[in-house]
Amino acid sequence: MRVLVVDTALGLCSAGVFEVEAGAGGVARPLGLRSEAMTRGHQERLAGMARDAVAEAGGFAGIDRIGVTVGPGSFTGLRVGLAFAQGLGAALGVPVVGVSTLDALAASVDGEGPTAALIDARRGQVYARFWRLGVPEGPAEALSIEAARARVLALGSDVRLVGSGAGLVTEHAAATGLDGPAPEALARLTAAADPAMSPPRPLYLRAPDATPPSRLPGQPRPQTP
Structure with missing residues (x-):
């Protein structure tokens, strides 16, 4: 299966x-790949990187599926x-599947054994998912650092x-801090996914920091007694 993968979830921009x-x-097997470390500017760089990767691979012909974190x-x-993956999928007429960032991180490390994928969520928390014998121990969660350390x-x-x-949870020698998932791992998960069970919808594990306004523009402030 030939897949096109897109990742802008963390500190990488990959296509x-x-x-x-x-x-x-x-x-x-990579046919065309562009991946750069960046925390901002994905919107300006992604389309050009995808264009160059696809051109290197010989064009859009033969792409069976698009995967996006x-x-x-x-x-x-x-x-x-x-937005980029769904727009391109619609233009090409191919399915777009969503892949968990945590799942892709776990698939980025070699070897066997228990695995913990952990993303710094700030405010004393991590986004986490845990595996034993290749089987996840529950869904992705937002945990305190102390709770994640215990797990x-x-x-x-x-x-x-x-x-x-x-690094927030342990100084374990086997800890691997990555800017983002390996594109090869994302490609494997994209090919293995069931499109019906893996919709390209954002996965949020915590409510947004922003709060809705308490009044509409031009509306007077409420009077306090």
């Missing part, structure tokens, strides 16, 4: 075309990636940690 062998663990991650970054300890001494929140 790439991969040929993925059949099966969930299939090898993803849906979060958790930056609110603005997620919107950029999702990591419960997985045992051979646990692998990945993501920007790994």
Whole structure:
């Protein structure tokens, strides 16, 4: 299967075309790839990076599916990636599937054993998901650092940690801080996903910091007694 992947959820801007062998663990062979570390500016860079990656891969012909990270991650970054992927999918007439950022981070590390994918969520929290024997132990969650540390300890001494929140939870030697998921991992998950079960919708694990206004423009302020 030939897939185009897009990731703007965290500290990377990635666009790439991969040929993925059949099966969930299939090898993803890059045909064209652009990936840069950035925390801002995804909107200005993404289209050009995708254009160059697709041109390197020989064009849009043969692309079977588009995969895009849906979060958790930056609110603005997620919107950029999702809008781009859905617009391109509509233009090409191919399905677009959403891939969890945490799942893609976990798939970015080699080896076997318990895994914890952790993203720094600020305000003393991490976004987290945990796996044992390749099976997730529940859905993605927003946890306090203390709660995440306890979950990591419960997985045992051979646990692998990945993501920007790994260093907040432990100084474990196997912790891997990544700016974002490996595009190859995203490609494998995109090929393995069921489009009916993986819609390209943003995954938010915490309410937004912004609050709606208490009054409409021009409306007088409420009088306090």
